[in-house]
Amino acid sequence: MSEEHVLEVEKLKKHFPLKKGFLSSFTREEITVKAVDGVSFVVKKGEILGLAGESGSGKTTTGRLLLRLVEPTEGSVFFNGMDFSRFSDSEAKYLRGKTEPNGIDITKLNDSEMKPLRRDMQIIFQDPFESLDPRMTIKEIIAEPLRVQKVAKNEDELEERVKAIMRDVEVVPPEEFMHRYPHELSGGQRQRVAVARAFVLDPKFVVADEPVSMLDVSIRAEILNLMVDLVKKRGASVVFITHDLAVTKHVCDRVIIMYLGKMMEMASSTNLIDLPLHPYTKALIAAVPVPDPSYRRTEVISGEIPSPVNPPPGCRFNTRCPYAHDRCIREEPPLVEVEKDHFVACHLYS
Ligand SMILES: Nc1ncnc2c1ncn2[C@@H]1O[C@H](COP(=O)(O)OP(=O)(O)OP(=O)(O)O)[C@@H](O)[C@H]1O
Ligand code: SF4
Ligand SMILES: [Mg+2]
Incomplete structure (x- = not known):
């Protein structure tokens, strides 16, 4: 593990088993949704890494896997952001014992x-209406992680x-605002509270899953x-998850584009x-709405996203790609460093 990486993700997969139903009664094979199907990348210290792609591409599942909020089917997530000075002696000794040269495989x-590591790994959810407990005051909502982790010496602190x-x-x-309840706040204020709690x-590491997509467009930027x-x-x-590619240029240092559980770029x-x-x-970028009415889109993404239960063979994008050729159906293109x-x-580059 490089000291510059807070996280190293290796060949991570999450296949959700489908409930026994009509289809599965014809086969012995377990039918699964390939939500995340073998992704490898690093998160560098101090960076904002975007995860973008259409609905169903596996962004949320990836984000949750990074925090061990869902169990992976395969693969590893090495975390290297532990602040040992914040652990008790016994926690520090135990976790050091589990730490491999490239971090701790969560x-x-x-x-x-996982509990002591949660001090250093947090999440901001999409919906500030659902993610804040309506029965708790703002003070208690923000204080909850401090209480769970027992980090404040007393009530004053x-x-x-x-x-x-x-x-x-x-x-x-x-x-x-401290003694108010979430329903007494606007959507923007609630999401600020969710950010405060995180x-x-x-x-050291936060997953923000579409943190502004439920908010009014006018307050998203602030x-x-x-x-x-x-x-x-x-x-x-x-790791900043978003549908909105335009926003990634402003917010993110690097971006990963996902499609049907795989990394495309x-x-x-x-x-x-x-x-791109x-x-x-290219198709996603062409589909981003532009304010200039004289601008003509040259390429728009066509067709439906296929089912992640049975993704297309070879390149997963072949059913919608204007450049698809024989090889794209036979062979899966590896992710290669082109520049x-x-x-x-993509086979156009390999
Ligand atoms: N708990 C689950 N059980 C079964 N399938 C699931 C589960 N969670 C997600 N999926 C499926 O996995 C795939 C990826 O879902 P995921 O929520 O990760 O996508 P996403 O990129 O975050 O989409 P969105 O942009 O709509 O939030 C989808 O087909 C989804 O239906
Ligand atoms: S050219 Fe082939 S490999 Fe490249 S994106 Fe299109 S279908 Fe996939
Ligand atoms: Mg999602």
Whole structure:
């Protein structure tokens, strides 16, 4: 593991078994949804790494696998962001014993072994209406991770930490909002509270799963800017999941494009948006709405995304790709580095 990586992901897969139904009664083989089907990448320290792709491409499942919120079918997730100074002596000794040269493989830990690591690994969900408990006050919502991890020495310290992070996310003055309930806040304020809760423990790694897509378009940019500022200020690393490719150029350092559980392209966000190579990425970019009415789209993505239960053989994009040829149906293209730090899985480049 390079010291520069907070996470190293190797050949990660998640196949969800389908409930026994009509189809499975004809076969002995287990029928599965190939939500994530062999992805390998790193998250560098301090970077915001985007995960983009159409609905159903496996973004959320990947994000949850990185935090061990779902069990992987195969593969490893090596985490190298532990702050041992925050562990008790026994926790530190135990976790050091489990740490391999390339980090600690969180896929091999059980729930109680994961608990101390949760200080350094957090998530922001898409829906600020569902993710905040309506019966808890804002103070209790933000304080909950501090209580679970027993990091504040007393009530005063706990309240100070809650107030400080509320100031950082600009839910101010804290005294005015602390004792309110989520329903008394706007959608934007709620998502600020969700961001505060995710960052109150000063985590090293955060997954933000479409954190602004449920919010009014007019306030998305300010919440994103606030999140980016907080991430950079605190030196965290983030996997930022989004449908919105336009936003990745502004928010992300690098971006991975996923399709049917596979990685299609990975590059710096400027290269990916300005000089995309993969036909799928090009089609996604062409489908981004542009404000200029005189602009004509040259390529729009056509056809339905196939079922992840039975993905197309060879290249998974072959049923929708304007450049598909024989080889694309026979052979799966590997992800290769075509230019420096620019990876593509397509036979046009291999
Ligand atoms: N618990 C589950 N059981 C069965 N199938 C699942 C489960 N969770 C996700 N899936 C399936 O796995 C595939 C990938 O889902 P996932 O939610 O990861 O995609 P996504 O890229 O986040 O999509 P969206 O943009 O709509 O949020 C989908 O086909 C989905 O239906
Ligand atoms: S491998 Fe073939 S089908 Fe897949 S994206 Fe490239 S050209 Fe299209
Ligand atoms: Mg999702």
